[in-house]
Amino acid sequence: MSSYQNRSLTRGFDVLECIRQSQRPPRMVDIAARVGLHTATTFRLLAVLTEMGYIKRDPEDRYVLDYGLFRLADSTQRARLIRESAKPVLLRLAQELDGTIQLGELHGEDVVIHERIFANSRDRDLREAFKSSPTAAHASAIGKLLLAYRGDKQFLELYRNRSLRSFTKQTITDPLYLQKHFAYMKSKRGCCDFEEAIPGLVSHAAPVFDQEGNVACAIAVSSWTSRINRSTLPQIIPRLRRAADEIGKLLAHRPVVAVGPET
Template structure:
């Protein structure tokens, strides 16, 4: 609804740039004049918007001097497609695992140094772990986050620590870089990650890697439950099922079976 009041958080220049990008969903190439007519913007202003988008790699020019999507825009689109593929292809395996175990199963990716949940199926027990798509969690204190950090270059791990720190959530939380590096080394060696009440008292989680077409761990699948139902014996029984579900998702995403295994 238009009220006539100016939105103090609205960035007009960014809005114009997004309007331009939106045009390429309707037509693969545009001239300056065509865009000016389509958007009702003057050419001088639009030229600056196009120049900025081109400099950032979101637009380029073809052999005829027409504006076309650039590599950055293609990469952004491909990332969105991959995430949607991950969300929906992971759903049947995690539904099966949740039904089999009665526990909450979720899939997450690492984004800007945090774990973002992209798919979740809640368990059937009255007392269970609750999650939601879009939930963000600290990487150093979660099984999914530690698993994904374990396969990052050291410099990226250090950047995450510098950006987010290692805040304590429970007595079991890892709070020093040295302890985190040791934990990540162990995770790489064993191929799975635990969360032993590190983010919330009474909550435990096991996570296994989901690998992409290159065999690189790009997401993680985890199962979470109250610590009272996840003693050492049950963890040992559930872990192979978690790995199998993660492997199934990996194969559905085109990962080489040997790398996913």
């Protein structure tokens, strides 16, 4: 064991491990007994971990792991948790909007799509189009929206004095022009891509907020201009926002790690 052991830190992790390994959410007295701590010490540790968002107390005064640990997960596990939480909502939304639904995150200058759901098997042209779809953030609705929420400072660090790659005649290639629209995107909680990545394809994205008000990811609906255009967007946008809010609530209430013991 390290000579630099910190008792409070060690005890905090012991409490988290106790909660993780319990077959059902434990109460404070259960945790104290299993970890071997005085109930007053256990109470203080639980209060700190709750305040930090790593655990929470349910209506039966039992403790479960909370969203704070979700943010610490590695990118692969985090993507899996997001995808599993969001998929039922995305499937329903694809049928409601008769479009392709995507869920993605921003990694550096690229958009990583964790889930893509097509409304029906007949959309072969859409499937083919997405195979060659660019991942550059500046050319997609999800990417532009997440860049806006990332903030001006980080955006300028990445794109200052650069010309952005053009994928269609509509692609925004001036970073400063794109930056000017960030405040508008955030005020509207959404962003459109009008044929900026793929000719004829339109997308609209909405942010998914976590319980602390930070953007965890974004979802978007995409289709050809015959289905999604300026006349149909007023009906589409409210549904997309409601779905994004629903996913945010599911993420906030999902345990980060299974409560049962490992097998």
